[in-house]
Amino acid sequence: MSRVRTGTGRAGKPVSLARVWTGDVGSYASGLVWSPDGKQVAVSGIEGPVTVFDAASGERRHELSGHGSGTTALSWSPDGRLLASAGQDGKVRLWSMTGTGGSQELNGGSAWVEKAAWSPDGRYLVSAAGRRLRLWKPDGTLLWESRDQQSTITDVQWRPDSSRELATTAYGGLTLWKPGSPEPARRFEWKGSSLVAAWSPNGKFIATGDQDSTVHFWISKTGHDLQMYGYPTKVRELSWNTTSRYLATGGGPAVTVWDCSGKGPAGSQPLAFEAHEDAVNDLAFGLRGPRLLSGGEDGLVAVWEPGGRSGAVALQALDTGVARLAWAPGDKRIAVGGSDGTVTVFEAP
Amino acid sequence: MDTATDNRVPVTVLTGFLGAGKTTLLNRVLTENHGKRIAVIENEFGEVGVDQDLVIGADEEVFEMNNGCICCTVRGDLIRILGSLMKRRDKFDYILLETTGMADPGPVAQTFFMDDEMQQKLELDAIVTVVDAGHVDQHIDDSDEVREQIAFADVLLLNKVDLVDEEKLAGLEGRIRNMNAAAKIYRTKDAAVEMESILGVGGFDLDRALDLDPKFMEPEYPFEWSGVYDLQPGTYELVVGEGPDPSMGVVLLPVAGDSSEALEAVRENAVLAFSGEERVLAAGDGLPAGGRLNRLELGTEERRFPVPVEESGLYALFTEHCPEEFGAGLRGAAGEVPPVRAVEYKPDHEHDEExxxxxxxxxxxxxxxxxxxxxxxxxxxxxxxxxxxxxxxxxxxxxxxxxxxxxxxxxxxxxxxxxxxxxxxxxxxxxxxxxxxxxxxxxxxxxxx
The missing domain is CATH 3.30.1220.10 (CobW-like, C-terminal domain)
Structure with a gap:
């Protein structure tokens, strides 16, 4: 894979980011999510506890015990009422974010729950633990369970435009599910280990990041795939922009962006954005605009504009490696979780 | 493989057949006062549980790397668990990874070299294999996994030695040594071993790539046996019966003493002689001392080769095969002359090891x-x-x-x-x-x- 070193359009000097507040969750930020109304930020530490911060002041609103042996993922329900957490204790927990507080504990079905994610309409929560999926109602009722897969499920993603379809990654490729049937709807087989999946907002592509330093584009209708080689390391960072034109990928220090417009990314040269000196750990396209956020092991947070500026719009160095980052709803603020557990909220540039 | 990264957390991989004593060793490591904070990854449920240490369970999942070669398999479960563990790394400074009794150590070892994150943050220190002295012989014969666990080891604990006699132990050690000449072997009871023998070994460390005891690097000798004889002037006879081969190469050399050092000193000359020109001897042909290879023609009946001795002293006889296979021996006027020292160069003849x-x-x-x-x-x-x-x-x-x-x-x-x-x-x-x-x-x- 050769990369185009410059984008198109104007260059300009990157600005730094204005800090709003800084907090701390005590250990590596394993999960970071904004509440749907943008008023709170929940951050989990790899050692367990989950802290919910007031997005404006940084005040600690809730200190949740999380999962004693480590929290792996967070997901906030679209109606804002429930925060779901997944942990290495084999549990999923639903934390009430309304006045009453309280929580409910669900069994993931294996010793380690990798992921929990609300459906786009908020009616279901899916959890992935070991080789199986479980589907829950917000009241904690178990609705469905998949048959055990041949290999541990590494990621589960809802189709963005549907609350009826799921994609999971594992060793062996990509699997599509229609919850209700214990068997998969379709399998897109590939002899390798896929680590993460990202469904394009229009549902056309499912991208996977893979253990052997590749990215796959699966066309969800046909099951055909394109394989992109040349990443220096395994790829665990993927983000689509809202129009489904750009897929941003990590897999090393460069941020590599594929253009899926026109004939698609096949045979094309991706855009490369280079500022990080160490591996990129997280990527996020804005929820509205064209801007792309990247955070690296080197502690750098960068804001890019694929298709616009060739250089960074903003660069901000932190004292810790960046573990997780996310745009606030409305793209006005950015939350960054550090590998030392610090949490910082910045104004968007 | 890049091993230049600093500050990596060392990992010791513990392998061994079920019942060999892995859990005993693990508990010993955890209770020993070594000042290390150790995280344990277990693939088998043993009775491990020390409060201050982190114990995590794993499910064996072997992945092939798609664009790697056929043997580039890694352990997906370990990448996931170790990746997560490394994010909380300030809580411990050593990792012990216990595999199941049936685990292939290959993918475990390769995980530390094939995955960038593992390679950057962790250092595979050594593979320690525990074998049960009472049962390992049979396990080697029956189990691919046990053979691989022995072959991969940097350190081998020959455990439960109290249940086996010395003769059997020597044979076992010889057999294991023949399979893996690079490992350090310790004989243990209840897996009792010094911590420095199993932690911080540096088995994959290039700086210690050849911390090999030179005697284990012995080349394959062209002879299987040598014996030192104390001979007087006169004529002896080498008597050789029927054996598995129709001929046998022998070399007779004067030797300075009957110590193993003296024998070692002439061994190289014997190697040279064996690679040199040979003289074929029929029954009755003389076999003089000197740096020459003599090839004895053998048959179904016993054949005799006269050995003329001019000066009294010690002589070392090197034979291509073990004399006992041919009922061979040296005879003097007074009958059978036993060697004052005899050495076999293939200590284990019963097993044709894979x-x-x-x-x-x-x-x-x-x-x-x-x-x-x-x-x-x-x-x-x-x-x-x-x-x-x-x-x-x-x-x-x-x-x-x-x-x-x-x-x-x-x-x-x-x-x-x-x-x-x-x-x-x-x-x-x-x-x-x-x-x-x-x-x-x-x-x-x-x-x-």
Whole structure:
């Protein structure tokens, strides 16, 4: 894979980011999510506890015990009422974010729950633990369970435009599910280990990041795939922009962006954005605009504009490696979780 | 493989058949006062549980790497667990990874070299294999996994020695040594061993690539036996009966004493003689002392070869095969003359092992192009059968020693310190399955400049 070193359009000097507040969750930020109304930020530490911060002041609103042996993922329900957490204790927990507080504990079905994610309409929560999926109602009722897969499920993603379809990654490729049937709807087989999946907002592509330093584009209708080689390391960072034109990928220090417009990314040269000196750990396209956020092991947070500026719009160095980052709803603020557990909220540039 | 990263957390992999004593060893490590904070990853439920240490369960999941070679398999469960563990790394400073009794150590070891994150943050220190002295003989015969666990080991604990007699132990140790000539072997009871023998071993460390005890690097000798005889002037007879071969090479050399050192001193001359020209002896032909290979023609009946002795003294007889296979012996006027010292060079004749070690020691410089071509070809074709390799090479035109180590097809090497005054030579060892000793030796010698 050769990369185009410059984008198109104007260059300009990157600005730094204005800090709003800084907090701390005590250990590596394993999960970071904004509440749907943008008023709170929940951050989990790899050692367990989950802290919910007031997005404006940084005040600690809730200190949740999380999962004693480590929290792996967070997901906030679209109606804002429930925060779901997944942990290495084999549990999923639903934390009430309304006045009453309280929580409910669900069994993931294996010793380690990798992921929990609300459906786009908020009616279901899916959890992935070991080789199986479980589907829950917000009241904690178990609705469905998949048959055990041949290999541990590494990621589960809802189709963005549907609350009826799921994609999971594992060793062996990509699997599509229609919850209700214990068997998969379709399998897109590939002899390798896929680590993460990202469904394009229009549902056309499912991208996977893979253990052997590749990215796959699966066309969800046909099951055909394109394989992109040349990443220096395994790829665990993927983000689509809202129009489904750009897929941003990590897999090393460069941020590599594929253009899926026109004939698609096949045979094309991706855009490369280079500022990080160490591996990129997280990527996020804005929820509205064209801007792309990247955070690296080197502690750098960068804001890019694929298709616009060739250089960074903003660069901000932190004292810790960046573990997780996310745009606030409305793209006005950015939350960054550090590998030392610090949490910082910045104004968007 | 890049081993230059600092600050990596060492990992010891503990393997061994069910019941060999892994859990006993694990508990010993955890309760010993060594000042280390240890995280334990368990693949088997044992009775481990020490409050201050972190114990995590794992499910064995072997992944093939799609664009890697066929033997580039890794353990997906370990990548996931260790990746998560490393995010909380300030809480511990050593990792012990216990595999199941049936685990193949290959993918476990390869995980530390094939995954960037593992390679950056962790350092595979050593593979420690525990074997049950009472049962390992049978396990070696029955189980691929046990053979591999022995072959991969940097450290072998021959455990439960209290339940086995010395003779059996010596035989076992010989058998295991024959399979893996590079490992350190400790005889233990209740897996009691010094912590420094199993933690911080540096088994994959290039700086210690050849911390090999030279006696374990003995080449394959062209003879299987030698005996020292105290002889007086006169004529003796070497009497040889029917055996598995129609002929046998023998060399008789004067030797300065009956110590093992004295015997070692003439051994090299015997090796030279065996590679030199031979003289064929029919029954009745004389077999004089001297640096010459004599090939005895044998038959179904007993044949006698006169041995003229001019000066009294000690003589070492080197024989291609063990004399007992041919009912052979030296006779004097007063009858059978027993050797004052006898050494077998193939200590274990009962087992024709599938897994063996091949050590190569060759003085001189290597041609880098030939070496690359040979090694590339070897790893491409025999990689799946080569479990471990390590060595020090002398490359023509390079002032520094070149050190390397590898697992299957993964090769890790770099220049080390200058040779200086030291004589330039090559020492290497391969541990693997169905290795062809002659072919490896010949191939390697073909790389000499």
């Amino acid at each position: 897994v063996t070690s091949v050590g190569i020691t060759v003085p001189g410089d290597l041609d880098p192009d030939r070496l690359n071509a040979w090694l590339g070809d070897l790893l491409a074709n025999k990689g799946p059968d080569i479990f471990r390799m390590k060595g020090i090479l002398s490359i023509r035109g390079e002032e520094e020693r070149f050190v390397f180590q590898g697992v299957h097809m993964l090769f890790d090497g770099r220049p080390d310190r200058p040779w200086g005054e030291e004589e330039r030579s090559n020492t290497l060892i391969f541990i693997g399955r169905n290795l062809d000793r002659d072919e490896l030796n010949e191939g390697f010698r073909g790389c000499l400049a």
